[in-house]
Amino acid sequence: MPRRDGCGPPWxxxxxxxxGRRLTAAxxxxxxxxxxxxxxxxxxxxxxxxxxxxxxxxxxxVYRTLTLLVEMGLLACHEFGDGRARYEMIRGSxxxxxxxxxxxxxxxxxxxxxxxxxxEVQLLKKTEAALSxxxxxxxxxxxxxxxxxxxxxxx
Amino acid sequence: MPRRDGCGPPWxxxxxxxxGRRLTAAxxxxxxxxxxxxxxxxxxxxxxxxxxxxxxxxxxxVYRTLTLLVEMGLLACHEFGDGRARYEMIRGSxxxxxxxxxxxxxxxxxxxxxxxxxxEVQLLKKTEAALSxxxxxxxxxxxxxxxxxxxxxxx
DNA sequence: TTACAATTGAAAATCAATTTCAATAAGGAA
DNA sequence: TTCCTTATTGAAATTGATTTTCAATTGTAA
Numbered sequence: 001m002p003r004r005d006g007c008g009p010p011w012x013x014x015x016x017x018x019x020g021r022r023l024t025a026a027x028x029x030x031x032x033x034x035x036x037x038x039x040x041x042x043x044x045x046x047x048x049x050x051x052x053x054x055x056x057x058x059x060x061x062v063y064r065t066l067t068l069l070v071e072m073g074l075l076a077c078h079e080f081g082d083g084r085a086r087y088e089m090i091r092g093s094x095x096x097x098x099x100x101x102x103x104x105x106x107x108x109x110x111x112x113x114x115x116x117x118x119x120e121v122q123l124l125k126k127t128e129a130a131l132s133x134x135x136x137x138x139x140x141x142x143x144x145x146x147x148x149x150x151x152x153x154x155x
Numbered sequence: 156m157p158r159r160d161g162c163g164p165p166w167x168x169x170x171x172x173x174x175g176r177r178l179t180a181a182x183x184x185x186x187x188x189x190x191x192x193x194x195x196x197x198x199x200x201x202x203x204x205x206x207x208x209x210x211x212x213x214x215x216x217v218y219r220t221l222t223l224l225v226e227m228g229l230l231a232c233h234e235f236g237d238g239r240a241r242y243e244m245i246r247g248s249x250x251x252x253x254x255x256x257x258x259x260x261x262x263x264x265x266x267x268x269x270x271x272x273x274x275e276v277q278l279l280k281k282t283e284a285a286l287s288x289x290x291x292x293x294x295x296x297x298x299x300x301x302x303x304x305x306x307x308x309x310x
Numbered sequence: 311t312t313a314c315a316a317t318t319g320a321a322a323a324t325c326a327a328t329t330t331c332a333a334t335a336a337g338g339a340a
Numbered sequence: 341t342t343c344c345t346t347a348t349t350g351a352a353a354t355t356g357a358t359t360t361t362c363a364a365t366t367g368t369a370a
Binding site for chain 4: 064
Binding site: 175176179213215216219 | 315316317318319326327
C-alpha cells in the first residue's frame with residue numbers, strides 16, 4: 001500500500017519512531033478514521049470504513065494496528081459482552097477522558113457519560129482502598145457499566 | 156447417560172417441567188457440581204469436574220446446560236476479558252446475592268465482594284436515575300469490576 | 311408399555327482473533 | 341538518490357471458544 005502523507009497528526013510519526021516503529025499508510029489511515037468517528041467500533045466496522053478509502057488494506061492489518069494504537073495509548077479497547085472487541089478514540093489524556101458506559105442490550109449501542117461520575121469516582125477511590133487492604137490487591141483499573149434498553153429498543 | 160435421582164434439589168425437576176423441560180442426569184450433575192463449588196468457573200473447568208463422576212458427558216452438553224441454568228436464573232455468567240465465559244452459582248435470590256468483582260489481570264482469579272457495596276449501590280441508584288432520565292434508557296443491570304494484581308501476582 | 315418429543319454426543323461448522331511466511335515498503339546510511 | 345536492513349503487510353492457515361447439525365437415546369405423559 002502506497003504512503004499517503006499528511007492525513008494524520010504530525011506527532012504520530014515521531015511517536016511511532018520513538019518506539020522503533022514505522023509510519024505506514026495503513027496506520028495513518030486507521031488512526032484518521034478512528035479520530036473522525038465518535039463512538040465505539042468493532043474491528044469489522046473499522047475495516048469497512050478503512051476499505052472505502054483503500055480497498056487493499058487487509059483485515060489482519062486492521063487487527064494489528066488497532067492493537068498497536070491501544071498499546072500506544074491512543075485507543076481504548078472494551079468488551080461489552082457480545083464477544084467482539086470495541087475500540088474507542090481516547091481524546092485528551094487518559095485520565096481527563098475517563099468515563100463510564102451505558103450499553104443497550106438489544107441494539108448494542110454504547111453511550112459514554114462523563115457528567116455523573118464525580119461522585120462515582122470519589123466513592124470508587126474509597127472502595128478501592130478498602131478492597132486493596134482487605135484482599136491485598138494492587139488495583140489498577142475499574143469498569144462501571146450500566147446495561148439496559150435504549151429509547152428505541154424499549155418500544 | 157443413565158439417570159441418577161436425588162443428587163440435586165427436589166424443586167429442580169419441578170422447575171424444569173414448569174417450562175417444558177426434562178430432568179436428566181447431566182443437568183442434575185452439572186447443577187450439583189456448580190452448587191458445591193464456590194467461585195467462578197470456565198466451561199472447561201465444569202466439564203473436567205463433571206467428567207470425574209460421569210466420563211460420558213460431552214462438552215457440548217455442558218455448554219448447553221450452563222446456558223440453560225443461566226436462563227433459569229440459577230447461574231450467572233460473566234466475561235472478565237480473557238475471552239472465555241465464567242459461570243457462578245447464584246445463592247439465594249438474585250438481589251440478595253448481588254455483589255461486585257475484583258479480578259486479577261495476571262492469574263485471572265476473581266474475588267466476589269459484598270461488604271463494601273452498600274454505599275456503591277446507593278450511589279448507583281442515584282446515577283441510574285440520572286442516566287435514565289438523561290439518555291432515556293431503561294436500566295436493568297450494572298457491572299462494577301476492579302482490575303489489578305492479587306497478592307501472589309504482585310511479586 | 312408405548313409413542314412422541316426433548317436431550318444427548320460426536321463431528322462439523324462458525325466466528326473472532328492470531329500466527330505464519332513470503333513479498334513489500336519504510337527509513338537510515340552511503 | 342540508491343542501497344540495505346528490518347518492520348510491515350496481506351493471504352492463507354491456525355487457533356480457541358462456542359454453536360449447529362443430526363442420528364441415536366432417553367424422559368415422561370398417556
